[in-house]
Amino acid sequence: MAHCPPSPCSTAGQWASLHQDSPPPPALSLTPTRDINHRPSWAFRPTQEDLFDRLDEFFPNHDLERPIFDPVQIANEGLPSPVEEALLPPTPTATLREAKLKQRKSIRVRDEERKKVESAREPPAKVANLGRRRSTKLWDIEVEEATPAPVKSGVSPTIPDSLTNEAPPAAIKWAKGELIGKGTYGRVYLALNVTTGEMIAVRQVEMPQNIGDEDDLRQVSIVKALETEQQTLEKLDHPNIVHCLGFEKTKEFFNVFLEYVPGGSIGSCLQRLGKFEENIIKSFTKQIIDGLAYLHANKIIHRDIKADNVLVETSGNCKISDFGISKQNEEIYKNADMTAMQGSLFWMAPEALHSDKGYSAKIDIWSLGCVFIEMFSGKRPWEGDDFVSVMFKVGHNKLTPPVPSDVQLSAEAEDFRLKCFTQDPDERPTAEDLKSHPWLKLPPGWIFEGFH
Structure with a gap:
């Protein structure tokens, strides 16, 4: 420790506790043996069709046959609760209630209806794998989690004290399924929009419970950042960005609803398969x-670009995810005073470690260079170095992540790497500049056919 500058040493413990990224959940939970014949072995997240075929496995805590129960709607309809109805003789009112309940469909019924709609559509062209299936937006719509357990016998649902003749707008019901990912900020679960029958994902960030606790203070900043960026995230719409569908804030969680992306992250693919072949790296990098x-054109700095935060569909389409610490800045390429050390240390640019000078969107370009090294080597940048060592090398000596000895780069690939790691942020190219780099050019007719 004696040779380490004060700044890195003083914060290394904090980094070690706050920014060690958890690996994805074990593959066995989402990759049963029989599934090998249905999708590539690297695809951690199943296709939507696979999920719907196996709802019992991915939503084990839900009664898929039970109609989704809405006590507020029943109250506003002037109908007795299930418990009250059991105490009454059969009446036309009960018959009316039965008819109404038939309109409240179970998850299983919604799935069957979805299948009928899907089968009626014309089959998409083979090349349409890269197209996007739009999910229903949940902005400015009331959403409500469908509780896994059915209403207990003898317990009447909660009825509001004051009822009006006019029923409130129907809430979108959603059901939480299995854990499918862990990020630096929050956990990602499979989810089902029960109202529309669409499969989505939900990132849950815990709401702070004890303000005096240091970890909760960090959670406060994360939640505030998410609330601040709501309007920004609502407008994002790009094939290489995970589409944010909406937010929900409860006492326990801040829920971020996202489009569901089948496949896996670049990080999980590297962990299972090792380094990629160069044309795949070119395609993913581009x-x-x-x-x-697109993000920078919309004045947004991601601040946490790494292999684990880029999802890959089975078609080879890549999507940047995890906007938990993204930041909007009007002068996107001009250094601005921002909270220092936001992101994951091994992928961070030198200027992001110094709060005195600030930083710009160019930190995302440095992180891109780190992902470039990850894909060529199959290992994270700075493999073998610990937090203190990397903070000294990057923050003090301004070194770039080394290229492993077993990685051979062409002249064009090396030029691309050096451009990403340009020391002076003002001289470092923008994302728009990098679009035209010659190394990114793929052979004519090349398409992604999986990993080999």
Whole structure:
């Protein structure tokens, strides 16, 4: 420790506790043996069709046959609760209630209806794998989690004290399924929009419970950042960006609803398969650049670009995810005073470690260079170095992540790497600049056919 500058040493413990990224959940939970014949072995997240075929596995805590129960709607309809109805003789009112309940469909019924709609559509062209299936937006719409357990016998649902003749707007019901990912900020679960029958994802960030606790103070900043960026995230719409569908704030969680992306992250693919072949790296890098150029054009700095935060569909389409610490800045390429050390240390640019000078969107370009090294080597940048060592090398000596000895780069690939790691942020190229780099050019007719 004696040779370490004061700044890195003083914060290394904080970094070690706050920014060690958890690996994805074990593959066995989402990759049963029989599934090998249905999708590539690297695809951690199943296709939507696979999920719907196996709802019992991915939503084990839900009664899929039970109609979704809405006590507020029943109260406003002037109908007795299930418990009250059991104490009454059969009446026309009960018959009316039965008819109304038939309109409240179970998850299983919604799935069957979805299948009928899907089968009626014309089959998409083979090349349409890269197209996007739009999910229903949840902005400015009341959403409500469908509780897993059915209403207990003998317990009447909660009825509001004051009822009006006019029923409130129907809430969108959603059901939480299995854990499918862990990020630096929050956990990601499979979710089902029960109202529309669409499969989505939900990132849950815990709401602070004890303000005096240091970890909760960090959670306060994360939640505030998410609330601040709501309007920004609502407008994002790009094929290489995970589409944010809406937010929900409860006492326990801040829920961020996202489009569901089948496949896996670049990080999980590297962990399972090792380094990629060069044309795949070119394709993925170009798509990340396209996504970054779009973000930067919309005045947004991602601040946490790494292999684990880029999802890959089975078609080879890449999507930047995890906007938990993204930041909007009007002067996107001009250094601005921002909270220092936001992101994951091994992917961070030198200027992001110094709060005195500030930083700009160019930190995303440095992080892109780190992902470039990850894909060529199959290992994270600075493999073998600990937090203190990397903080000294990057923050003090301004060194770039080394290229492993077993990685051979062409002249064009090396030029691309050096451009990403340009020391002076003002001289470092923008994402728009990198779009035209010659190394990114793919052979004519090349398409992604999986990993080999």
